[in-house]
Amino acid sequence: MSKLKARIRSWLIISLIILGFVVISTLFEKPTEIMFSTGLGLDLFIIIICLLLFFHGVKTEGLETSLSLFLTAFIFFGGAEAFWVYIGKTDLVPHTYTYNIGYLRFLGIPFLIGSGWFIWVYAAYKLIVRGFAKHSIWVKSLLAGFFGLAIDFCTDPAAVNIQRASSGSAYWEWSVQNTQTLFTVPIYNFWGWFVSMFIVIFLYDQFWVKRKELNRYLLAMVAIFILSLLLIKVPRILADILFGEMHFLPIPFTEGGIISIDKIGMFAVIGIGILGLFILAIAHKRIWDWFFYTGFLGGLVYNLFLVFTLQKAFPTSWIIYIVFPSILFILGFCWRYALSNSISYCQQ
Secondary structure (H helix, E strand, O other): OHHHHHHHHHHHHHHHHHHHHHHHHHHHHOOOOOOOOOOHHHHHHHHHHHHHHHHHHHHHOOHHHHHHHHHHHHHHHHHHHHHHHHHHOOOOOOOOEEEOOOOOEEOOEEHHHHHHHHHHHHHHHHHHHHOOOOOOHHHHHHHHHHHHHHHHHHHHHHHOOHHHOOOOOOOEEEOOOOOEEEOOEEHHHHHHHHHHHHHHHHHHHHHHHOOOOHHHHHHHHHHHHHHHHHHHHHHHHHHHHHHOOEEEOOOOOOOOOOOOHHHHHHHHHHHHHHHHHHHHHHOOOOOHHHHHHHHHHHHHHHHHHHHHHHHHHOOOOOHHHHHHHHHHHHHHHHHHHHHHHHHHHHHO
């Protein structure tokens, strides 16, 4: 018990250090030009979702697991995003991308980026690691990689094009040139989601769950972070040399215009809400699963809200057909997790 308290205390200290960086970064950067709806409003939305998932983790896995998962996602992915944005501002590599969302900041990037990664990492942990408990960590990590890829198909193509259908800006803007794109997004970004989710789930299981040594875990995180950079960037460099600039299946945003996002948003919320309640009906035995599905589906609904907005504004585009198979793939994991929970409950 004393070792558990010591580990929790260490994670809490790390949390306070990160909070300090958030406060300092926000005060120094002062991103006043960002609109409230995509600034502080979006920050609060992501924070609420994270809290729902965090409390679900506390009740089902314990405080230590919730803290360690949140900080693993925030440090690993937040650090990676901050690293690439920072060196993109130097002459070391070409400028990569810039963010137009979020008011709270962390080391030059929106605070909600690191927090948002927790949503998907926690969802992958619960839906895959728990839902496929009898499988090897290699199988679970591989499924987590495909899960991350499906999430990115629901996110990136809409987030970088949403300015076409609203008066706001794209959530982030890619500045890369002489590379290959798929659905208007650099292909290596999709590969990066797959690799990153695979690595983080593998890292957490092998270096934290089985060992519980914080110092070694943080060192392993740094080492695997460097490995992930090589696995993501080396293939990109080779592809750029071999193929140059190529655009695969660009989304035809040719007919349409700015629409009322509020109206189409209601359709998105209602539709996904019905799907969510359908899944909840299977897992209703444990009330805390409501926290999980509300948080996870809340994040997914927001991404789909952007997709449906673009589809409504540009009926000739086929962005919804990119996303639809990914939605079914993700909901398949939800079904598996809900079913395994129901079976476990009935066996008690």
